[in-house]
Amino acid sequence: MRNAIVKISRKAFLLLTVVSAVQLTGRIFKNIRTSAVNDGAVIYESLLSDFKATIKPHEKIGFTDDRKGQEKFYWSQYALAPTLIKPGTGYALILADFDDPGELEKIKKIAGLKTFRKISAGRELLTP
Amino acid sequence: MTGFIISLLLPFCVLYLLLTCLFRERLSENFIFKICLSFGTGQGMASAVYFILMASGLSGSSLKTSDITITLIFLIILTVIYYSQKHTASVSENSDILPKHLALTVLIMFLLTASAAFTGYLSKPEGGWDGWAIWNMRARFIFRSEQDLSVLLKNGYEGGHLGYPLMLPCVISRAWHYAGSELKFIPALISALFAFSCAGLLYSAFSCMGKKVNGAMASVMLLGTMFFQRQIQAQYADIPLSFFFLSALICLWRYLQKNVHALLVPAGIAAGLAAWTKNEGLVFCAGFIICALLADKRGTSPFAPQLTADRASKGRGPAKLLLSEADTAPGKYLSLAAGLFIPLTAIVIFKNTFSPPPEFTSGHGRITDLGRYSTILLESLKHIFSYSEWVFFLPVLFFTSEKAGTDAKRAATVCIFVLLIMSAGYFMAYLTSPYDLKWHIGTSAGRLITQLWPAIIFICMALVDFRNEA
Numbered sequence: 286m287r288n289a290i291v292k293i294s295r296k297a298f299l300l301l302t303v304v305s306a307v308q309l310t311g312r313i314f315k316n317i318r319t320s321a322v323n324d325g326a327v328i329y330e331s332l333l334s335d336f337k338a339t340i341k342p343h344e345k346i347g348f349t350d351d352r353k354g355q356e357k358f359y360w361s362q363y364a365l366a367p368t369l370i371k372p373g374t375g376y377a378l379i380l381a382d383f384d385d386p387g388e389l390e391k392i393k394k395i396a397g398l399k400t401f402r403k404i405s406a407g408r409e410l411l412t413p
Numbered sequence: 414m415t416g417f418i419i420s421l422l423l424p425f426c427v428l429y430l431l432l433t434c435l436f437r438e439r440l441s442e443n444f445i446f447k448i449c450l451s452f453g454t455g456q457g458m459a460s461a462v463y464f465i466l467m468a469s470g471l472s473g474s475s476l477k478t479s480d481i482t483i484t485l486i487f488l489i490i491l492t493v494i495y496y497s498q499k500h501t502a503s504v505s506e507n508s509d510i511l512p513k514h515l516a517l518t519v520l521i522m523f524l525l526t527a528s529a530a531f532t533g534y535l536s537k538p539e540g541g542w543d544g545w546a547i548w549n550m551r552a553r554f555i556f557r558s559e560q561d562l563s564v565l566l567k568n569g570y571e572g573g574h575l576g577y578p579l580m581l582p583c584v585i586s587r588a589w590h591y592a593g594s595e596l597k598f599i600p601a602l603i604s605a606l607f608a609f610s611c612a613g614l615l616y617s618a619f620s621c622m623g624k625k626v627n628g629a630m631a632s633v634m635l636l637g638t639m640f641f642q643r644q645i646q647a648q649y650a651d652i653p654l655s656f657f658f659l660s661a662l663i664c665l666w667r668y669l670q671k672n673v674h675a676l677l678v679p680a681g682i683a684a685g686l687a688a689w690t691k692n693e694g695l696v697f698c699a700g701f702i703i704c705a706l707l708a709d710k711r712g713t714s715p716f717a718p719q720l721t722a723d724r725a726s727k728g729r730g731p732a733k734l735l736l737s738e739a740d741t742a743p744g745k746y747l748s749l750a751a752g753l754f755i756p757l758t759a760i761v762i763f764k765n766t767f768s769p770p771p772e773f774t775s776g777h778g779r780i781t782d783l784g785r786y787s788t789i790l791l792e793s794l795k796h797i798f799s800y801s802e803w804v805f806f807l808p809v810l811f812f813t814s815e816k817a818g819t820d821a822k823r824a825a826t827v828c829i830f831v832l833l834i835m836s837a838g839y840f841m842a843y844l845t846s847p848y849d850l851k852w853h854i855g856t857s858a859g860r861l862i863t864q865l866w867p868a869i870i871f872i873c874m875a876l877v878d879f880r881n882e883a
Contacts, residue, residue, distance in 0.1 A: 294809050297809060304637075305638070305639070306637070309642065312529045316532035343564060358571070359550075362550065363539075363550050366554050
């Protein structure tokens with residue numbers, strides 16, 4: 286009886302090892318197909334790299350966006366650290382990040398903000 | 414790049430020498446064990462020292478110089494101790510040989526995991542969400558503010574979980590500091606090195622016990638766990654934490670079997686570093702200290718049986734019993750305290766000076782909600798069974814193999830108690846969680862299982878013996 290269980294367990298170990306190896310191989314191919322170019326953290330890193338020199342390292346800047354999730358805020362914070370980014374427009378410099386440039390223009394008019402530096406379409410550094 | 418290698422090598426050498434001085438026997442089986450243990454604990458200790466120096470106001474080149482000086486002082490002291498000791502070149506008592514097919518399986522799994530980690534780095538160099546938004550972000554704050562901790566910890570950034578300890582950010586920023594620039598691959602490499610040290614530690618721990626087959630199978634199980642693989646790519650702190658849990662329990666196990674107090678020094682270091690890695694580690698550290706101090710390696714019961722047995726049989730009073738323990742107890746306490754000292758110093762400074770109040774303090778009202786208990790149990794079971802296919806293999810072990818001896822069962826009981834204390838801690842965290850319970854369990858249960866997974870594999874595999882069945 287025990288011998289039979291031992292044989293089954295050996296086969297189970299072998300089977301699970303093969304399954305794991307196949308899963309790992311699948312993961313490798315999936316990783317190869319996924320380009321780092323689509324990673325938000327990488328995109329914001331290159332997007333904000335030129336503009337990083339404009340801000341003093343320990344400065345606090347405001348942040349406003351189209352509120353489609355928290356990603357843009359965190360990606361910007363990650364790229365600009367140790368500059369602290371705070372939600373809101375009550376700061377000397379404000380980073381605005383909108384998918385729709387038209388919406389950015391509306392916000393600028395409503396809040397009375399001016400372009401300090403343009404980063405890309407819909408993304409600008411604003412000043413009161 | 415040279416600076417980065419130095420940042421890895423210096424603490425590694427210190428810990429390797431320390432372990433060599435503690436384990437005086439020159440066994441070939443100890444070699445891989447010491448290498449794997451030295452890497453993780455070395456990096457952890459270096460991060461604690463680096464943090465203490467930063468907290469004392471040092472930054473820039475003065476911080477780096479002080480860090481190197483302290484490491485070199487330790488290195489010199491340990492070298493002197495090493496040459497003043499008598500080391501015995503023991504011949505291994507273990508004659509077990511790892512079958513070629515199993516060695517090949519381990520090698521293939523290692524290569525596949527390494528390839529997956531490398532391609533994972535290429536596709537997502539910054540890691541998963543928590544990897545960059547918590548751990549790498551804090552490392553950037555420390556490195557880019559030239560080690561001015563107040564920028565990160567006093568001003569804070571939105572959603573920064575400032576109560577999380579700084580082991581991993583300090584390891585990364587220290588490596589960048591030594592390298593002189595923010596090398597992108599460092600966080601990913603450190604994550605992978607911790608993961609492979611876990612697998613190496615599993616193999617070498619069993620190898621030291623003369624159970625290479627068990628060690629190889631345990632490594633295959635760990636490397637073949639896809640959730641573990643995803644955590645390596647994500648660069649989360651759960652992998653280093655699982656390494657410290659495993660290291661502490663393996664050293665405790667060996668202490669309980671070998672009766673060498675010196676083994677409690679690395680056990681204490683690893684338990685302290687677990688607390689310095691994540692807040693869950695604090696629960697582990699407390700549970701570990703309690704179990705290690707109460708555990709007894711001689712009687713039939715796992716916890717302090719000597720005192721009660723003596724009292725019953727010889728009718729001696731408590732004072733005499735304490736005296737009879739005096740020749741062993743101080744060494745045990747001293748070894749554990751010596752290991753815990755540096756990591757706990759870092760934690761005390763961090764918690765007293767910088768850390769905000771814990772996040773789950775206002776959850777006392779939720780404890781009386783009985784519905785939460787069943788939700789936690791059901792959701793946890795669901796996540797445990799969907800964690801990995803290997804979960805279903807563990808019970809099979811107990812039907813198929815020669816069972817371990819009384820010593821192993823006693824050590825296992827102590828280790829299982831530590832894990833039970835951990836599980837109770839996780840349960841309480843969920844019970845008092847201010848977040849939506851199902852969402853909270855869904856997003857964290859897998860990671861919590863990952864923290865314990867290498868230790869669970871170790872305990873299960875240590876209770877069985879595959880030597881006759883390879």
